Amino acid sequence: MVILQAPRINLLKFAAIGGLLLASVLGVVLVKSKVGQRWFGSGHNSAAPDKKEKGELAESQAGGQPARRPSLSRLAPDVVRDYSYNGVHLLNGAGDPLYAADARYKTFLERLRQLPPDILIVGKEAPLTHSLGPILSFGGENRTFPPVANRKGEDARRQLTPDELRLRIKATERFVQDVHSAGVKTVIPYISPMTMLGNKSGRQGFFQFFDSWDKYAQAFDLGARPSGDPLDWTQRDKKGETYFRMGGGSEDDHGLTRYSMCVNNPGWRRWQMIVADWIARVGYDGVWMDNVLVHRCYDQYCQALAKEMGTDLSREPDRVWLESYLRYFDDLRHAGGTRRHGDFFLGGNYIELPFQRAVTDKLDLSMVEQVWLGAARILWPGGVWTGYYPALPNQKVLNNRTEGTSEARSFNNLWIAQLAYAMRGDRGVHLLAGAAAGKGPEFAHNEDSATVALAEGATFGGGVAVQVVGQYPFHSDNDVGAFKGRERFFTFARAHRELYEQMLPAGDVAIVVFPDQEAAALVEAQQVHQALLWSGLLVDVLDGDKQTPATLSRYGLVVVPGRPALPQWMKALPLLQSPDPLSPEEVRDVKKSYQKDRNAPQLRQTKLSGMAVEKAAALRALTLPQDSLVEGCAWANDQRMVLHLLNFHVPIGLANGGKVTPVNDIDVQLKLPKGKTVRQVKIYSTDGREAQTATFKQGGDTLKFKVASVRVYDVCEVVFR
Numbered sequence: 001m002v003i004l005q006a007p008r009i010n011l012l013k014f015a016a017i018g019g020l021l022l023a024s025v026l027g028v029v030l031v032k033s034k035v036g037q038r039w040f041g042s043g044h045n046s047a048a049p050d051k052k053e054k055g056e057l058a059e060s061q062a063g064g065q066p067a068r069r070p071s072l073s074r075l076a077p078d079v080v081r082d083y084s085y086n087g088v089h090l091l092n093g094a095g096d097p098l099y100a101a102d103a104r105y106k107t108f109l110e111r112l113r114q115l116p117p118d119i120l121i122v123g124k125e126a127p128l129t130h131s132l133g134p135i136l137s138f139g140g141e142n143r144t145f146p147p148v149a150n151r152k153g154e155d156a157r158r159q160l161t162p163d164e165l166r167l168r169i170k171a172t173e174r175f176v177q178d179v180h181s182a183g184v185k186t187v188i189p190y191i192s193p194m195t196m197l198g199n200k201s202g203r204q205g206f207f208q209f210f211d212s213w214d215k216y217a218q219a220f221d222l223g224a225r226p227s228g229d230p231l232d233w234t235q236r237d238k239k240g241e242t243y244f245r246m247g248g249g250s251e252d253d254h255g256l257t258r259y260s261m262c263v264n265n266p267g268w269r270r271w272q273m274i275v276a277d278w279i280a281r282v283g284y285d286g287v288w289m290d291n292v293l294v295h296r297c298y299d300q301y302c303q304a305l306a307k308e309m310g311t312d313l314s315r316e317p318d319r320v321w322l323e324s325y326l327r328y329f330d331d332l333r334h335a336g337g338t339r340r341h342g343d344f345f346l347g348g349n350y351i352e353l354p355f356q357r358a359v360t361d362k363l364d365l366s367m368v369e370q371v372w373l374g375a376a377r378i379l380w381p382g383g384v385w386t387g388y389y390p391a392l393p394n395q396k397v398l399n400n401r402t403e404g405t406s407e408a409r410s411f412n413n414l415w416i417a418q419l420a421y422a423m424r425g426d427r428g429v430h431l432l433a434g435a436a437a438g439k440g441p442e443f444a445h446n447e448d449s450a451t452v453a454l455a456e457g458a459t460f461g462g463g464v465a466v467q468v469v470g471q472y473p474f475h476s477d478n479d480v481g482a483f484k485g486r487e488r489f490f491t492f493a494r495a496h497r498e499l500y501e502q503m504l505p506a507g508d509v510a511i512v513v514f515p516d517q518e519a520a521a522l523v524e525a526q527q528v529h530q531a532l533l534w535s536g537l538l539v540d541v542l543d544g545d546k547q548t549p550a551t552l553s554r555y556g557l558v559v560v561p562g563r564p565a566l567p568q569w570m571k572a573l574p575l576l577q578s579p580d581p582l583s584p585e586e587v588r589d590v591k592k593s594y595q596k597d598r599n600a601p602q603l604r605q606t607k608l609s610g611m612a613v614e615k616a617a618a619l620r621a622l623t624l625p626q627d628s629l630v631e632g633c634a635w636a637n638d639q640r641m642v643l644h645l646l647n648f649h650v651p652i653g654l655a656n657g658g659k660v661t662p663v664n665d666i667d668v669q670l671k672l673p674k675g676k677t678v679r680q681v682k683i684y685s686t687d688g689r690e691a692q693t694a695t696f697k698q699g700g701d702t703l704k705f706k707v708a709s710v711r712v713y714d715v716c717e718v719v720f721r
């Protein structure tokens with residue numbers, strides 16, 4: 001309790017000076033530095049705060065501190081995912097004669113050097129493959145095993161001899177070295193914590209490697225062969241039968257079955273740590289995990305963990321499975337970090353809605369693959385690359401990719417980016433990995449559309465990363481536009497970090513969500529969000545658990561969709577709540593009927609959207625020409641307020657760069673944080689022109705100025721005295 005005193009006293013002091021926003025931002029910074037990990041939980045109890053901690057949280061909220069640490073905006077990382085589906089990454093010559101040198105490798109390095117991303121995610125280029133052990137193929141993900149160019153006719157999944165494994169390690173080391181030398185800070189290879197491939201009767205696949213463990217053990221520091229058999233390491237259903245999350249136990253073309261493994265099983269856990277240790281040993285900065293939290297296991301190890309947590313697996317399975325993975329993450333970080341004498345980066349693909357915050361408390365990067373699963377995936381048209389598209393009657397782009405669209409329209413990821421921000425945990429950020437609407441250059445990004453897509457995640461998502469390249473980013477001419485967009489956006493953003501970092505949302509309308517409560521509320525929240533688009537409003541999507549009376553009281557309208565359990569203090573505020581929220585059953589029914597007949601489901605539109613539109617009308621911040629597709633978001637801290645303006649009428653397609661029509665004469669009216677006096681308004685553009693100083697008028701906490709023209713992306717910086 002003593003620890004909580006310091007920030008609270010400071011918070012009151014600053015609140016007294018004036019400026020509630022200032023107070024909340026400073027409060028956050030103080031919380032971060034003085035309270036840190038202890039208060040917000042780390043280590044093994046993070047999924048289950050004990051009674052004492054819960055009591056502290058309730059008390060601290062009454063004193064002006066939120067239940068969860070607010071998420072300050074960050075500069076989004078530049079992330080490129082290249083799984084080497086074309087089998088190039090290890091063809092650097094160091095693994096000759098197993099892996100020969102290939103001209104495509106030179107191209108890869110040249111293009112990487114031109115614009116090295118912050119984070120490069122690669123395929124199965126680890127010394128040991130998580131699902132099969134040491135094998136010939138590299139690159140790809142769980143189900144893809146690219147052939148090796150100079151090994152034609154050989155089974156891509158054949159086991160390597162110990163001598164061949166040495167060559168693979170050399171090739172891997174060279175690859176990582178080259179990537180670092182090219183300027184990439186973080187490079188991480190693909191693993192899956194839950195996938196093993198094998199044929200149990202023929203002892204093929206992972207079984208074959210397991211049976212020959214002793215041939216590798218000493219030379220590669222594997223330690224003694226784990227006791228038991230890999231067949232005992234699988235997830236179990238309630239009856240104790242082997243549980244197959246994917247594939248149902250069927251065999252693929254080569255007779256291998258995909259098993260779903262339990263991360264709590266000591267044998268599988270140890271194998272995972274060996275894989276991670278070798279990843280760190282060859283120089284990688286961390287790992288990239290697919291299938292995060294794909295876990296439905298009732299075996300004795302999961303039972304034991306439940307008991308340790310003081311619960312019952314049949315009563316609270318989700319909490320136990322979450323905890324299983326949080327501990328697994330800790331172990332991975334420890335294993336890799338020990339080898340590297342430092343940190344070990346953890347990234348993963350986690351596509352479920354619940355527990356996003358808990359997972360990003362631990363992971364550095366969490367991927368939203370297209371859109372989050374569950375009801376959401378059916379109902380949210382998202383995950384297609386941001387841009388303005390012509391009518392696509394024959395392209396499946398709507399409703400979980402079941403339908404085309406008969407009219408030209410904007411596809412954007414505003415909702416997903418803003419929800420991702422609301423669902424951010426204490427450590428990492430999200431990566432939106434959408435997909436092109438179709439193959440070919442007409443669906444690829446050009447410089448302008450890629451810039452908007454990146455800026456959308458970075459600004460509306462307060463630092464959300466976005467993937468704008470295709471499957472072969474360093475070997476496809478279709479990605480030339482995306483590379484130019486990356487260059488344009490990140491050159492600008494890195495030169496102006498202060499426009500992106502250490503700020504909190506500062507819009508006029510708040511949609512408050514509670515990420516770990518009922519998902520039906522999120523679906524209704526999306527309806528409201530959709531209804532408020534393109535009307536010149538500054539809308540924030542906020543995590544209710546990160547708010548205080550101070551942060552919410554600055555909003556002209558606070559919308560709380562669904563019927564969530566609200567903290568006591570929030571009930572006292574004027575909130576717009578739903579008279580007819582969607583029930584969990586309604587959402588579930590739509591999901592079920594979709595799963596049955598694949599027809600695009602129609603979900604009831606609740607009254608809340610209409611009510612929000614009506615009440616928000618007086619809060620318009622941007623006066624826009626009719627039919628323009630400009631959307632803005634605002635952020636602020638003690639020094640400045642920043643308004644990002646994006647034009648979403650940017651045509652997609654490689655050949656369409658430079659064809660954006662600028663939106664002119666935008667009148668801006670901003671509500672300033674209390675007590676702030678504006679010194680200067682500067683307007684920046686990613687188009688490369690010099691920042692311009694705008695004339696402005698301040699009356700009380702209202703600021704007015706004009707933006708002459710937004711072509712793709714402008715930033716207005718309001719500097720306080």
Ligand SMILES: [Zn+2]
Nearest residue numbers: 262297299302
């Ligand atoms: Zn288990």
